[in-house]
Amino acid sequence: xxxxxxxxxTAIIFLSYSISYSQTPLNINEGLQTAKSTGKxxxxxxxxxxxxxxxxxxxxxxxxxxIQSVLSRYxxxxxxxxxxxxxxxxxxxxxxxxxxxxLGSTGYPTFIFMNPDGSVIKFKYNGDExxxxxxxxxxxxxRELLEFFLxxxxxxxxxSTVFSN
Numbered sequence: 001x002x003x004x005x006x007x008x009x010t011a012i013i014f015l016s017y018s019i020s021y022s023q024t025p026l027n028i029n030e031g032l033q034t035a036k037s038t039g040k041x042x043x044x045x046x047x048x049x050x051x052x053x054x055x056x057x058x059x060x061x062x063x064x065x066x067i068q069s070v071l072s073r074y075x076x077x078x079x080x081x082x083x084x085x086x087x088x089x090x091x092x093x094x095x096x097x098x099x100x101x102x103l104g105s106t107g108y109p110t111f112i113f114m115n116p117d118g119s120v121i122k123f124k125y126n127g128d129e130x131x132x133x134x135x136x137x138x139x140x141x142x143r144e145l146l147e148f149f150l151x152x153x154x155x156x157x158x159x160s161t162v163f164s165n
Contacts, residue, residue, distance in 0.1 A: 024076075028087045028099065031077035035116040041149060042114035043074040046100045046132075048081050051108040053136040064139050070146040075116075081105060090118065107134040113149045123154035133159070 026034060035042045047054035061067055083096035103112055112132045113121040120131045137145060141163045148154060148162050
């Protein structure tokens with residue numbers, strides 16, 4: 001009986017570790033490499049450590065199991081807009097801060113979706129072509145956003161028609 005309990009506890013610990021490990025965000029360089037080798041789309045969260053909405057996404061949204069489940073189908077990248085760390089994107093060197101601006105981030109958090117080759121996915125929002133979406137989203141809307149890009153609905157549907165509230 002103790003052997004069965006030990007195996008069950010070990011399995012739970014292993015599964016918990018695997019789930020949390022799979023959700024560990026990467027930096028942009030690691031993310032681009034991983035996406036190329038796995039063929040997964042990239043989800044980039046451009047954040048500022050001093051921004052309350054970025055911190056709220058971290059503490060309230062990314063930790064939810066239903067969000068982690070959908071995020072695991074992406075290569076999850078966090079890009080610190082305050083950082084001077086050097087990164088490479090499209091063969092050019094930037095600081096993380098410069099890359100955030102280059103990718104169009106004007107507020108935090110900003111969400112950017114990329115193809116496995118690192119090209120930014122463009123989409124329609126209220127009829128306008130966009131390459132990112134900024135602002136805090138609740139769990140239901142955030143899950144819908146992630147699924148919208150996974151299912152490639154951006155090719156034919158305006159994102160503004162998707163959100164439930």
